[in-house]
Amino acid sequence: MPKFSPxxxxxxxxxxxxxxxxxxxxxxxxxxxxxxxxxxxxxxxIAVTPLAELPVFDAEMLKQDGVKLVNFWASWCxxxxxxxxxLEQLADEGVTIYGVNYKDTPDNAVGFLNELxxxxxxxxxxxxxxxxxxxxxxxxxxxxxxDGDGTxxxxxxxxxxxxxxxxxxxxxxxxxxxxxx
Numbered sequence: 001m002p003k004f005s006p007x008x009x010x011x012x013x014x015x016x017x018x019x020x021x022x023x024x025x026x027x028x029x030x031x032x033x034x035x036x037x038x039x040x041x042x043x044x045x046i047a048v049t050p051l052a053e054l055p056v057f058d059a060e061m062l063k064q065d066g067v068k069l070v071n072f073w074a075s076w077c078x079x080x081x082x083x084x085x086x087l088e089q090l091a092d093e094g095v096t097i098y099g100v101n102y103k104d105t106p107d108n109a110v111g112f113l114n115e116l117x118x119x120x121x122x123x124x125x126x127x128x129x130x131x132x133x134x135x136x137x138x139x140x141x142x143x144x145x146x147d148g149d150g151t152x153x154x155x156x157x158x159x160x161x162x163x164x165x166x167x168x169x170x171x172x173x174x175x176x177x178x179x180x181x
Contacts, residue, residue, distance in 0.1 A: 038144070038152040043070070044134040048100060048124020052110045057098045057122035063150035067176045068096040070144040071120070071160075072132060074104040075112035077140045083159035084116045090165075091119035095173070099123040102132055102140050145169065147176040 038044065046059045062068065071087060073080040091097055099120035101109040106125065113120075126132055135144070138157050145154040154172035156164060 038136050039155060041152055043144070043146055043150050043152050044131075046124065047131045047134065048126055051101055051106055051123050051125045054113075054118070054120075055122040056124045059150070061098065061122065062146050063148075065148045066096065067148065067173050068098060068121075068146050069173075070098045070100060070135075070146060072100045072102045072126075072135070072137055072140050072142045074102045074140050075108040076104065079159035080112075080141045081116070083141055083143075083161065084119070086160045086162060086165055087119040088117050091121075096121045100131060101125045102137070103127060103129050143169070145172050145176055147179060153179075 043059065043062045046057060046062070048056060050056050062070070069090070073083075087097055097120050099122075101123065103126065109125065129137075135142075136155075141159055143156045143160055144152050147153050153176045154169070156168060158164070160169055
C-alpha cells in the first residue's frame with residue numbers, strides 16, 4: 001500500500017486559498033478604483049509655481065464655498081487630451097477646476113492650453129512632482145473632488161470621460177454639494 005504524503009494536501013489547500021482571495025476581490029464595489037489615503041481628509045498643501053502669466057491657486061481657495069475639482073495633467077499625457085473636452089464642458093457649466101501641471105515644461109504646458117483651451121480657474125506647475133507625492137498621485141491624469149471645507153471627498157485616477165463624468169464624478173460632486181447644505 002502506498003504511503004500518504006502530506007505534500008499532496010498543499011496544492012488543493014493553496015488553490016482553495018487563492019480562490020477565496022479572488023472571490024473576495026471580485027466583491028469590491030469598484031474593482032478598478034485605486035485606493036486613496038486622502039479621501040475624507042483635508043486637501044494636502046498646495047506647492048505649485050506659476051505657469052506663465054496664468055492665475056495661481058492656493059490652499060485657501062480650496063476651502064472656499066462650493067464643490068471644486070483639482071486636476072493633475074501634463075502636455076505629454078495622451079489621456080489628458082482625451083479628458084480635456086469634458087473638463088472644458090464642466091468649466092462651461094460653472095464648475096471650478098484648479099489645474100496642476102505635472103512634471104512638464106512651461107512652454108509645452110502653455111502650448112497644450114493654447115491648442116485645446118484652458119478650463120482651469122487657476123493653475124500651477126508641479127515640476128518636481130512633490131505636490132503629486134503629497135496628494136498620493138499614481139500618475140496623470142487624476143482628478144480630486146473637493147468640498148466647501150477643503151476636504152477631499154473623491155479621487156478618480158484616469159481620464160474623465162463622458163461616462164466617468166456621468167457615472168462617478170457627477171454623483172460624487174452632487175453628494176459633496178449636498179453635504180454643504
